[in-house]
Every structure is written in structure tokens, then in C-alpha cells.
Amino acid sequence: MEIDIAIRWLHIVAGVMWIGLLYYFNFVQVPALASATSEASSGGPGPAAISKYVAPRALFWFRWAALVTWLSGAAYLEASPYGLMNAFTLGMAGEVPSAATTYIGFGAWLGTIMLLNVWGLIWPNQKKVLGIVQATDAEKAKARRVAFLASRTNTMLSIPMLMFMQAGAHGLPFFG
């Protein structure tokens, strides 16, 4: 097996874990916490167990999977015929311009923005929300809002990101 194929395999496994947990947060945990909070006053169990036992574990695998996904993706691009710099310059700087390099480059940029959202916005703010670092109630409320919008932004960006990641090999579904 060529090394670039092994790295790509790792990239896909880590990427499934990252985006799977991203979708868990957006499609499952956010609405579950809202229901648990609103029903806590009428005999429901409340959101505490999710916040204490589930969210920290989900965030652990989420943020490290994100980093492994990006690093393995960058290593793959460099080891593959695309070339890392050719991809990030959208195929415009390479000796032989190729549409596939342009498409994988769009995917690489979207994935990079998403990684920066994870480590720069979601995780620092979730640390305040979950009480891992000290924060006032007002700071927690603001942190919750920023983390929510960054997470939603990544969910939105994941849709074109996943399309572009496979468009390098399989072409665009539109305008191709």
C-alpha cells in the first residue's frame, strides 16, 4: 500500500469521527439540552448529566479528531500528486493546472476554516460553558452563543467541504 493511501484512510476515519460528532452536537445535543432545560421544572431530569458526562467526552474526541483530520489531510496532499501548496493555491500555481486540484483546494480551505473554528472558537468557549475554566454567568451566556454560532457555521461549511473533498476524484455535481 502506498503511504499516501494509508494517510488518506486515516484522514477519512478521523474526519468521520470529527464531522460525526459535529452533527451529533448540532442535530442531537443542542435540541436535547433545550428540551431538558425547559422540562426540568416539570419533573424532567434536567441537562446536568449531558453537560457533565456526555459533552466533555464528545468534545474531547471532536477536537482531537479535528486536528488529526487536518494534519493527515495536509500530509496526504503533500504525499499525493496534488501537492499541498498546489491545493491551497486552488491549482493556479502548479506547473500543470488541474480541475481536481482546484476542487480539493476548496475542500482544504473549508476544512482549514473549520479546524480554526474548533480550536479558536468552539473549544475555548465550551471550556467556559462547561466550567472547565472560570467564567461569570454573563461570560458563560456569551460563550454559549459564540460556540453555538461557530458550531452551526461548521455544520453549514461541512456540506460544501464534503462535496469538494470527493470532487477532486469524482468531479463536481454542477457546472462540471
Place this chain on the structure above:
Amino acid sequence: MNPLETIQGTVIAGVVLTIVLAYFASLIAGV
């Protein structure tokens, strides 16, 4: 209204963004 407030709006925004970016990618790629 911010489409990111709802999960439905988020998904729709993602699909719209995909089409827009695909258009620009096709221009850059010259296909």
C-alpha cells in the same frame, strides 16, 4: 433572520453555499 439559528436553515445555507462555491470553482478550473 440568521439561517444558522435553525438546523434546517443551516442545511439549506450549506446547500446554497455549495452551489455558489462550485460555480466559482468551475470558473477557476476553466471547465
